[in-house]
Amino acid sequence: MNWLAIFYGATSALTIACGLGVLLSDRPLLSGYFLTGAMVGSGAIFGELHSPMLAGIQILVYGGGVLIMMMFVIMVTPYGNRAQPKSRLWAVTWLLSPVSGILAAISYPSTSRAILGRQLGRQLLLHQGLSLELLAILLLAALAGSLTIAMRRQEDNLP
Amino acid sequence: MTYAPAMVLAVVGFLIILRHRQAVLLFMGVELLITAANWMALLAMTTNPSGPHTAIVVVFSIALAAAEATMGLSLxxxxxxxxxxxxxxxxxxxxxxEE
Known part of the structure:
Protein backbone atom coordinates (compact mmCIF):
# COMPACT_ATOMS: atom_id res chain seq x y z
CA MET A 1 0.00 0.00 0.00
CA ASN A 2 1.57 3.31 -1.08
CA TRP A 3 1.02 6.86 0.19
CA LEU A 4 -1.51 7.68 -2.53
CA ALA A 5 -3.68 4.73 -1.44
CA ILE A 6 -3.52 5.94 2.18
CA PHE A 7 -4.50 9.47 1.10
CA TYR A 8 -7.32 8.01 -1.01
CA GLY A 9 -8.57 6.03 1.99
CA ALA A 10 -8.38 9.05 4.31
CA THR A 11 -10.20 11.28 1.80
CA SER A 12 -12.90 8.62 1.29
CA ALA A 13 -13.37 8.31 5.06
CA LEU A 14 -13.68 12.10 5.44
CA THR A 15 -16.11 12.36 2.52
CA ILE A 16 -18.34 9.63 3.93
CA ALA A 17 -18.14 11.20 7.42
CA CYS A 18 -19.31 14.51 5.91
CA GLY A 19 -22.12 12.65 4.10
CA LEU A 20 -23.19 11.14 7.42
CA GLY A 21 -22.98 14.64 8.90
CA VAL A 22 -25.57 15.80 6.33
CA LEU A 23 -27.78 12.87 7.35
CA LEU A 24 -27.49 13.28 11.11
CA SER A 25 -27.09 17.01 11.81
CA ASP A 26 -30.10 18.76 13.31
CA ARG A 27 -29.85 22.06 11.38
CA PRO A 28 -30.10 22.45 7.58
CA LEU A 29 -27.35 25.10 7.57
CA LEU A 30 -24.99 22.66 9.31
CA SER A 31 -26.01 20.02 6.75
CA GLY A 32 -25.04 22.50 4.04
CA TYR A 33 -21.57 22.92 5.56
CA PHE A 34 -21.16 19.14 5.77
CA LEU A 35 -22.28 18.81 2.15
CA THR A 36 -19.61 21.34 1.16
CA GLY A 37 -17.05 19.09 2.88
CA ALA A 38 -18.42 16.02 1.09
CA MET A 39 -18.27 17.74 -2.31
CA VAL A 40 -14.74 19.06 -1.81
CA GLY A 41 -13.76 15.59 -0.57
CA SER A 42 -15.23 13.92 -3.65
CA GLY A 43 -13.35 16.45 -5.80
CA ALA A 44 -10.15 15.41 -4.03
CA ILE A 45 -11.04 11.75 -4.67
CA PHE A 46 -11.42 12.50 -8.38
CA GLY A 47 -7.97 14.11 -8.29
CA GLU A 48 -6.51 11.06 -6.54
CA LEU A 49 -8.04 8.88 -9.28
CA HIS A 50 -5.80 10.80 -11.74
CA SER A 51 -8.57 13.03 -13.13
CA PRO A 52 -7.52 16.59 -12.21
CA MET A 53 -9.89 18.22 -14.69
CA LEU A 54 -12.94 16.38 -13.34
CA ALA A 55 -11.79 17.21 -9.80
CA GLY A 56 -11.69 20.91 -10.69
CA ILE A 57 -15.11 20.78 -12.35
CA GLN A 58 -16.59 18.94 -9.35
CA ILE A 59 -15.26 21.46 -6.81
CA LEU A 60 -16.13 24.50 -8.95
CA VAL A 61 -19.64 23.42 -9.95
CA TYR A 62 -20.72 21.85 -6.65
CA GLY A 63 -18.60 23.63 -4.06
CA GLY A 64 -18.80 26.99 -5.79
CA GLY A 65 -22.17 26.94 -7.52
CA VAL A 66 -24.79 24.49 -6.37
CA LEU A 67 -23.91 24.67 -2.67
CA ILE A 68 -23.87 28.47 -2.57
CA MET A 69 -27.32 28.34 -4.14
CA MET A 70 -28.53 25.86 -1.50
CA MET A 71 -27.13 27.99 1.32
CA PHE A 72 -28.93 31.03 -0.08
CA VAL A 73 -32.22 29.11 -0.28
CA ILE A 74 -31.77 28.01 3.37
CA MET A 75 -30.93 31.55 4.50
CA VAL A 76 -33.53 33.38 2.37
CA THR A 77 -36.32 31.15 3.70
CA PRO A 78 -36.12 31.41 7.51
CA TYR A 79 -38.52 28.49 7.92
CA GLY A 80 -35.99 26.42 5.92
CA ASN A 81 -33.55 26.54 8.84
CA ARG A 82 -35.88 24.94 11.38
CA ALA A 83 -34.17 22.44 13.69
CA GLN A 84 -34.74 18.72 13.11
CA PRO A 85 -35.09 16.25 15.97
CA LYS A 86 -31.63 15.28 17.23
CA SER A 87 -30.36 11.93 16.07
CA ARG A 88 -28.67 9.43 18.36
CA LEU A 89 -26.91 7.64 15.53
CA TRP A 90 -23.73 9.75 15.56
CA ALA A 91 -21.78 6.69 16.75
CA VAL A 92 -22.35 5.17 13.29
CA THR A 93 -20.04 7.85 11.84
CA TRP A 94 -17.15 6.65 14.03
CA LEU A 95 -17.59 3.10 12.73
CA LEU A 96 -18.72 3.46 9.12
CA SER A 97 -16.32 6.11 7.85
CA PRO A 98 -13.05 4.45 9.02
CA VAL A 99 -14.21 1.06 7.68
CA SER A 100 -15.04 2.67 4.33
CA GLY A 101 -11.69 4.45 4.34
CA ILE A 102 -9.78 1.20 4.96
CA LEU A 103 -11.79 -0.53 2.20
CA ALA A 104 -11.00 2.33 -0.17
CA ALA A 105 -7.28 2.26 0.68
CA ILE A 106 -7.09 -1.52 0.15
CA SER A 107 -8.93 -1.40 -3.17
CA TYR A 108 -7.21 1.71 -4.56
CA PRO A 109 -6.70 1.19 -8.31
CA SER A 110 -2.95 1.93 -8.48
CA THR A 111 -2.70 1.05 -12.18
CA SER A 112 -5.45 3.44 -13.22
CA ARG A 113 -5.23 5.57 -16.37
CA ALA A 114 -5.05 9.34 -16.12
CA ILE A 115 -7.99 11.27 -17.58
CA LEU A 116 -6.59 14.66 -18.51
CA GLY A 117 -8.38 17.85 -19.46
CA ARG A 118 -6.73 17.82 -22.88
CA GLN A 119 -8.23 14.41 -23.67
CA LEU A 120 -11.65 15.45 -22.35
CA GLY A 121 -11.58 18.67 -24.39
CA ARG A 122 -10.54 16.88 -27.56
CA GLN A 123 -13.27 14.29 -27.07
CA LEU A 124 -15.87 16.99 -26.37
CA LEU A 125 -15.04 19.25 -29.29
CA LEU A 126 -14.16 16.67 -31.95
CA HIS A 127 -16.59 13.85 -31.21
CA GLN A 128 -19.34 15.19 -28.94
CA GLY A 129 -20.00 18.59 -30.49
CA LEU A 130 -23.75 18.11 -30.80
CA SER A 131 -24.04 16.84 -27.21
CA LEU A 132 -22.04 19.85 -26.02
CA GLU A 133 -24.36 22.25 -27.86
CA LEU A 134 -27.44 20.46 -26.49
CA LEU A 135 -25.99 20.68 -22.97
CA ALA A 136 -25.37 24.42 -23.41
CA ILE A 137 -28.97 24.91 -24.57
CA LEU A 138 -30.23 22.87 -21.61
CA LEU A 139 -28.24 24.97 -19.14
CA LEU A 140 -29.55 28.18 -20.74
CA ALA A 141 -33.12 26.85 -20.61
CA ALA A 142 -32.62 25.87 -16.95
CA LEU A 143 -31.36 29.37 -16.16
CA ALA A 144 -34.30 31.05 -17.92
CA GLY A 145 -36.78 28.59 -16.39
CA SER A 146 -35.50 29.03 -12.85
CA LEU A 147 -35.63 32.84 -13.19
CA THR A 148 -39.21 32.63 -14.46
CA ILE A 149 -40.25 30.28 -11.64
CA ALA A 150 -38.50 32.18 -8.85
CA MET A 151 -39.82 35.64 -9.86
CA ARG A 152 -42.63 36.69 -7.56
CA ARG A 153 -45.79 37.71 -9.33
CA GLN A 154 -48.06 40.46 -8.03
CA GLU A 155 -50.78 38.02 -6.94
CA ASP A 156 -48.27 36.22 -4.68
CA ASN A 157 -47.91 39.35 -2.58
CA LEU A 158 -51.65 39.64 -1.94
CA PRO A 159 -52.74 38.56 1.56
CA MET B 1 -14.77 -4.10 -3.09
CA THR B 2 -13.48 -1.21 -5.24
CA TYR B 3 -16.93 0.31 -5.40
CA ALA B 4 -17.83 -0.25 -1.72
CA PRO B 5 -16.97 3.29 -0.40
CA ALA B 6 -18.92 4.92 -3.26
CA MET B 7 -21.79 2.55 -2.54
CA VAL B 8 -21.75 3.63 1.13
CA LEU B 9 -21.97 7.28 0.03
CA ALA B 10 -24.90 6.41 -2.26
CA VAL B 11 -26.69 4.67 0.62
CA VAL B 12 -26.10 7.73 2.85
CA GLY B 13 -27.62 9.95 0.13
CA PHE B 14 -30.62 7.63 -0.12
CA LEU B 15 -31.06 7.66 3.68
CA ILE B 16 -31.01 11.48 3.65
CA ILE B 17 -33.90 11.42 1.16
CA LEU B 18 -35.79 8.94 3.36
CA ARG B 19 -35.18 10.69 6.70
CA HIS B 20 -35.68 14.38 5.96
CA ARG B 21 -38.83 16.17 4.88
CA GLN B 22 -37.33 19.57 4.07
CA ALA B 23 -37.01 20.17 0.34
CA VAL B 24 -33.48 21.59 0.47
CA LEU B 25 -32.24 18.57 2.42
CA LEU B 26 -33.86 16.25 -0.12
CA PHE B 27 -31.85 18.04 -2.81
CA MET B 28 -28.71 17.53 -0.74
CA GLY B 29 -29.44 13.79 -0.70
CA VAL B 30 -29.93 13.76 -4.47
CA GLU B 31 -26.63 15.62 -5.00
CA LEU B 32 -24.82 13.09 -2.79
CA LEU B 33 -26.37 10.24 -4.80
CA ILE B 34 -25.22 11.81 -8.07
CA THR B 35 -21.72 12.35 -6.65
CA ALA B 36 -21.55 8.70 -5.56
CA ALA B 37 -22.64 7.63 -9.05
CA ASN B 38 -19.92 9.82 -10.60
CA TRP B 39 -17.36 8.31 -8.21
CA MET B 40 -18.36 4.79 -9.27
CA ALA B 41 -18.32 5.74 -12.96
CA LEU B 42 -14.85 7.26 -12.60
CA LEU B 43 -13.58 4.14 -10.83
CA ALA B 44 -14.89 2.06 -13.72
CA MET B 45 -13.38 4.39 -16.32
CA THR B 46 -9.90 4.74 -14.85
CA THR B 47 -9.44 0.97 -14.97
CA ASN B 48 -10.78 0.76 -18.53
CA PRO B 49 -8.59 1.38 -21.63
CA SER B 50 -11.27 3.58 -23.21
CA GLY B 51 -11.50 5.69 -20.02
CA PRO B 52 -10.92 9.18 -21.44
CA HIS B 53 -13.63 8.66 -24.08
CA THR B 54 -16.25 7.50 -21.62
CA ALA B 55 -15.31 10.05 -18.92
CA ILE B 56 -17.37 12.58 -20.91
CA VAL B 57 -20.38 10.98 -19.20
CA VAL B 58 -19.17 12.35 -15.85
CA VAL B 59 -18.84 15.88 -17.31
CA PHE B 60 -22.39 15.68 -18.65
CA SER B 61 -23.63 14.26 -15.36
CA ILE B 62 -22.15 17.16 -13.36
CA ALA B 63 -23.65 19.74 -15.74
CA LEU B 64 -27.07 18.04 -15.69
CA ALA B 65 -27.00 17.91 -11.90
CA ALA B 66 -26.28 21.65 -11.82
CA ALA B 67 -29.24 22.32 -14.13
CA GLU B 68 -31.49 20.09 -12.01
CA ALA B 69 -30.43 21.84 -8.80
CA THR B 70 -31.07 25.29 -10.35
CA MET B 71 -34.60 24.39 -11.42
CA GLY B 72 -35.40 22.49 -8.23
CA LEU B 73 -34.18 25.16 -5.84
CA SER B 74 -36.06 27.90 -7.66
CA LEU B 75 -39.21 25.75 -7.31
CA GLU B 98 -54.77 29.51 -3.40
CA GLU B 99 -57.55 28.11 -1.23
Whole structure:
Protein backbone atom coordinates (compact mmCIF):
# COMPACT_ATOMS: atom_id res chain seq x y z
CA MET A 1 0.00 0.00 0.00
CA ASN A 2 1.57 3.31 -1.08
CA TRP A 3 1.02 6.86 0.19
CA LEU A 4 -1.51 7.68 -2.53
CA ALA A 5 -3.68 4.73 -1.44
CA ILE A 6 -3.52 5.94 2.18
CA PHE A 7 -4.50 9.47 1.10
CA TYR A 8 -7.32 8.01 -1.01
CA GLY A 9 -8.57 6.03 1.99
CA ALA A 10 -8.38 9.05 4.31
CA THR A 11 -10.20 11.28 1.80
CA SER A 12 -12.90 8.62 1.29
CA ALA A 13 -13.37 8.31 5.06
CA LEU A 14 -13.68 12.10 5.44
CA THR A 15 -16.11 12.36 2.52
CA ILE A 16 -18.34 9.63 3.93
CA ALA A 17 -18.14 11.20 7.42
CA CYS A 18 -19.31 14.51 5.91
CA GLY A 19 -22.12 12.65 4.10
CA LEU A 20 -23.19 11.14 7.42
CA GLY A 21 -22.98 14.64 8.90
CA VAL A 22 -25.57 15.80 6.33
CA LEU A 23 -27.78 12.87 7.35
CA LEU A 24 -27.49 13.28 11.11
CA SER A 25 -27.09 17.01 11.81
CA ASP A 26 -30.10 18.76 13.31
CA ARG A 27 -29.85 22.06 11.38
CA PRO A 28 -30.10 22.45 7.58
CA LEU A 29 -27.35 25.10 7.57
CA LEU A 30 -24.99 22.66 9.31
CA SER A 31 -26.01 20.02 6.75
CA GLY A 32 -25.04 22.50 4.04
CA TYR A 33 -21.57 22.92 5.56
CA PHE A 34 -21.16 19.14 5.77
CA LEU A 35 -22.28 18.81 2.15
CA THR A 36 -19.61 21.34 1.16
CA GLY A 37 -17.05 19.09 2.88
CA ALA A 38 -18.42 16.02 1.09
CA MET A 39 -18.27 17.74 -2.31
CA VAL A 40 -14.74 19.06 -1.81
CA GLY A 41 -13.76 15.59 -0.57
CA SER A 42 -15.23 13.92 -3.65
CA GLY A 43 -13.35 16.45 -5.80
CA ALA A 44 -10.15 15.41 -4.03
CA ILE A 45 -11.04 11.75 -4.67
CA PHE A 46 -11.42 12.50 -8.38
CA GLY A 47 -7.97 14.11 -8.29
CA GLU A 48 -6.51 11.06 -6.54
CA LEU A 49 -8.04 8.88 -9.28
CA HIS A 50 -5.80 10.80 -11.74
CA SER A 51 -8.57 13.03 -13.13
CA PRO A 52 -7.52 16.59 -12.21
CA MET A 53 -9.89 18.22 -14.69
CA LEU A 54 -12.94 16.38 -13.34
CA ALA A 55 -11.79 17.21 -9.80
CA GLY A 56 -11.69 20.91 -10.69
CA ILE A 57 -15.11 20.78 -12.35
CA GLN A 58 -16.59 18.94 -9.35
CA ILE A 59 -15.26 21.46 -6.81
CA LEU A 60 -16.13 24.50 -8.95
CA VAL A 61 -19.64 23.42 -9.95
CA TYR A 62 -20.72 21.85 -6.65
CA GLY A 63 -18.60 23.63 -4.06
CA GLY A 64 -18.80 26.99 -5.79
CA GLY A 65 -22.17 26.94 -7.52
CA VAL A 66 -24.79 24.49 -6.37
CA LEU A 67 -23.91 24.67 -2.67
CA ILE A 68 -23.87 28.47 -2.57
CA MET A 69 -27.32 28.34 -4.14
CA MET A 70 -28.53 25.86 -1.50
CA MET A 71 -27.13 27.99 1.32
CA PHE A 72 -28.93 31.03 -0.08
CA VAL A 73 -32.22 29.11 -0.28
CA ILE A 74 -31.77 28.01 3.37
CA MET A 75 -30.93 31.55 4.50
CA VAL A 76 -33.53 33.38 2.37
CA THR A 77 -36.32 31.15 3.70
CA PRO A 78 -36.12 31.41 7.51
CA TYR A 79 -38.52 28.49 7.92
CA GLY A 80 -35.99 26.42 5.92
CA ASN A 81 -33.55 26.54 8.84
CA ARG A 82 -35.88 24.94 11.38
CA ALA A 83 -34.17 22.44 13.69
CA GLN A 84 -34.74 18.72 13.11
CA PRO A 85 -35.09 16.25 15.97
CA LYS A 86 -31.63 15.28 17.23
CA SER A 87 -30.36 11.93 16.07
CA ARG A 88 -28.67 9.43 18.36
CA LEU A 89 -26.91 7.64 15.53
CA TRP A 90 -23.73 9.75 15.56
CA ALA A 91 -21.78 6.69 16.75
CA VAL A 92 -22.35 5.17 13.29
CA THR A 93 -20.04 7.85 11.84
CA TRP A 94 -17.15 6.65 14.03
CA LEU A 95 -17.59 3.10 12.73
CA LEU A 96 -18.72 3.46 9.12
CA SER A 97 -16.32 6.11 7.85
CA PRO A 98 -13.05 4.45 9.02
CA VAL A 99 -14.21 1.06 7.68
CA SER A 100 -15.04 2.67 4.33
CA GLY A 101 -11.69 4.45 4.34
CA ILE A 102 -9.78 1.20 4.96
CA LEU A 103 -11.79 -0.53 2.20
CA ALA A 104 -11.00 2.33 -0.17
CA ALA A 105 -7.28 2.26 0.68
CA ILE A 106 -7.09 -1.52 0.15
CA SER A 107 -8.93 -1.40 -3.17
CA TYR A 108 -7.21 1.71 -4.56
CA PRO A 109 -6.70 1.19 -8.31
CA SER A 110 -2.95 1.93 -8.48
CA THR A 111 -2.70 1.05 -12.18
CA SER A 112 -5.45 3.44 -13.22
CA ARG A 113 -5.23 5.57 -16.37
CA ALA A 114 -5.05 9.34 -16.12
CA ILE A 115 -7.99 11.27 -17.58
CA LEU A 116 -6.59 14.66 -18.51
CA GLY A 117 -8.38 17.85 -19.46
CA ARG A 118 -6.73 17.82 -22.88
CA GLN A 119 -8.23 14.41 -23.67
CA LEU A 120 -11.65 15.45 -22.35
CA GLY A 121 -11.58 18.67 -24.39
CA ARG A 122 -10.54 16.88 -27.56
CA GLN A 123 -13.27 14.29 -27.07
CA LEU A 124 -15.87 16.99 -26.37
CA LEU A 125 -15.04 19.25 -29.29
CA LEU A 126 -14.16 16.67 -31.95
CA HIS A 127 -16.59 13.85 -31.21
CA GLN A 128 -19.34 15.19 -28.94
CA GLY A 129 -20.00 18.59 -30.49
CA LEU A 130 -23.75 18.11 -30.80
CA SER A 131 -24.04 16.84 -27.21
CA LEU A 132 -22.04 19.85 -26.02
CA GLU A 133 -24.36 22.25 -27.86
CA LEU A 134 -27.44 20.46 -26.49
CA LEU A 135 -25.99 20.68 -22.97
CA ALA A 136 -25.37 24.42 -23.41
CA ILE A 137 -28.97 24.91 -24.57
CA LEU A 138 -30.23 22.87 -21.61
CA LEU A 139 -28.24 24.97 -19.14
CA LEU A 140 -29.55 28.18 -20.74
CA ALA A 141 -33.12 26.85 -20.61
CA ALA A 142 -32.62 25.87 -16.95
CA LEU A 143 -31.36 29.37 -16.16
CA ALA A 144 -34.30 31.05 -17.92
CA GLY A 145 -36.78 28.59 -16.39
CA SER A 146 -35.50 29.03 -12.85
CA LEU A 147 -35.63 32.84 -13.19
CA THR A 148 -39.21 32.63 -14.46
CA ILE A 149 -40.25 30.28 -11.64
CA ALA A 150 -38.50 32.18 -8.85
CA MET A 151 -39.82 35.64 -9.86
CA ARG A 152 -42.63 36.69 -7.56
CA ARG A 153 -45.79 37.71 -9.33
CA GLN A 154 -48.06 40.46 -8.03
CA GLU A 155 -50.78 38.02 -6.94
CA ASP A 156 -48.27 36.22 -4.68
CA ASN A 157 -47.91 39.35 -2.58
CA LEU A 158 -51.65 39.64 -1.94
CA PRO A 159 -52.74 38.56 1.56
CA MET B 1 -14.77 -4.10 -3.09
CA THR B 2 -13.48 -1.21 -5.24
CA TYR B 3 -16.93 0.31 -5.40
CA ALA B 4 -17.83 -0.25 -1.72
CA PRO B 5 -16.97 3.29 -0.40
CA ALA B 6 -18.92 4.92 -3.26
CA MET B 7 -21.79 2.55 -2.54
CA VAL B 8 -21.75 3.63 1.13
CA LEU B 9 -21.97 7.28 0.03
CA ALA B 10 -24.90 6.41 -2.26
CA VAL B 11 -26.69 4.67 0.62
CA VAL B 12 -26.10 7.73 2.85
CA GLY B 13 -27.62 9.95 0.13
CA PHE B 14 -30.62 7.63 -0.12
CA LEU B 15 -31.06 7.66 3.68
CA ILE B 16 -31.01 11.48 3.65
CA ILE B 17 -33.90 11.42 1.16
CA LEU B 18 -35.79 8.94 3.36
CA ARG B 19 -35.18 10.69 6.70
CA HIS B 20 -35.68 14.38 5.96
CA ARG B 21 -38.83 16.17 4.88
CA GLN B 22 -37.33 19.57 4.07
CA ALA B 23 -37.01 20.17 0.34
CA VAL B 24 -33.48 21.59 0.47
CA LEU B 25 -32.24 18.57 2.42
CA LEU B 26 -33.86 16.25 -0.12
CA PHE B 27 -31.85 18.04 -2.81
CA MET B 28 -28.71 17.53 -0.74
CA GLY B 29 -29.44 13.79 -0.70
CA VAL B 30 -29.93 13.76 -4.47
CA GLU B 31 -26.63 15.62 -5.00
CA LEU B 32 -24.82 13.09 -2.79
CA LEU B 33 -26.37 10.24 -4.80
CA ILE B 34 -25.22 11.81 -8.07
CA THR B 35 -21.72 12.35 -6.65
CA ALA B 36 -21.55 8.70 -5.56
CA ALA B 37 -22.64 7.63 -9.05
CA ASN B 38 -19.92 9.82 -10.60
CA TRP B 39 -17.36 8.31 -8.21
CA MET B 40 -18.36 4.79 -9.27
CA ALA B 41 -18.32 5.74 -12.96
CA LEU B 42 -14.85 7.26 -12.60
CA LEU B 43 -13.58 4.14 -10.83
CA ALA B 44 -14.89 2.06 -13.72
CA MET B 45 -13.38 4.39 -16.32
CA THR B 46 -9.90 4.74 -14.85
CA THR B 47 -9.44 0.97 -14.97
CA ASN B 48 -10.78 0.76 -18.53
CA PRO B 49 -8.59 1.38 -21.63
CA SER B 50 -11.27 3.58 -23.21
CA GLY B 51 -11.50 5.69 -20.02
CA PRO B 52 -10.92 9.18 -21.44
CA HIS B 53 -13.63 8.66 -24.08
CA THR B 54 -16.25 7.50 -21.62
CA ALA B 55 -15.31 10.05 -18.92
CA ILE B 56 -17.37 12.58 -20.91
CA VAL B 57 -20.38 10.98 -19.20
CA VAL B 58 -19.17 12.35 -15.85
CA VAL B 59 -18.84 15.88 -17.31
CA PHE B 60 -22.39 15.68 -18.65
CA SER B 61 -23.63 14.26 -15.36
CA ILE B 62 -22.15 17.16 -13.36
CA ALA B 63 -23.65 19.74 -15.74
CA LEU B 64 -27.07 18.04 -15.69
CA ALA B 65 -27.00 17.91 -11.90
CA ALA B 66 -26.28 21.65 -11.82
CA ALA B 67 -29.24 22.32 -14.13
CA GLU B 68 -31.49 20.09 -12.01
CA ALA B 69 -30.43 21.84 -8.80
CA THR B 70 -31.07 25.29 -10.35
CA MET B 71 -34.60 24.39 -11.42
CA GLY B 72 -35.40 22.49 -8.23
CA LEU B 73 -34.18 25.16 -5.84
CA SER B 74 -36.06 27.90 -7.66
CA LEU B 75 -39.21 25.75 -7.31
CA UNK B 76 -38.47 25.34 -3.59
CA UNK B 77 -38.06 29.11 -3.26
CA UNK B 78 -41.39 29.66 -4.99
CA UNK B 79 -43.22 27.11 -2.84
CA UNK B 80 -41.58 28.46 0.31
CA UNK B 81 -42.97 31.93 -0.44
CA UNK B 82 -46.40 30.49 -1.15
CA UNK B 83 -46.76 27.96 1.67
CA UNK B 84 -44.46 29.58 4.29
CA UNK B 85 -42.62 26.30 4.78
CA UNK B 86 -40.08 24.10 3.00
CA UNK B 87 -41.67 20.89 4.29
CA UNK B 88 -42.54 18.79 1.25
CA UNK B 89 -45.69 17.48 2.95
CA UNK B 90 -47.16 20.97 2.50
CA UNK B 91 -46.60 20.81 -1.27
CA UNK B 92 -49.33 18.28 -1.94
CA UNK B 93 -51.13 20.40 -4.51
CA UNK B 94 -49.08 21.88 -7.34
CA UNK B 95 -51.90 23.92 -8.84
CA UNK B 96 -51.58 27.68 -8.89
CA UNK B 97 -54.79 28.63 -7.07
CA GLU B 98 -54.77 29.51 -3.40
CA GLU B 99 -57.55 28.11 -1.23
Missing amino acids: VLRFAHRHRTTDVRAFEALNDK
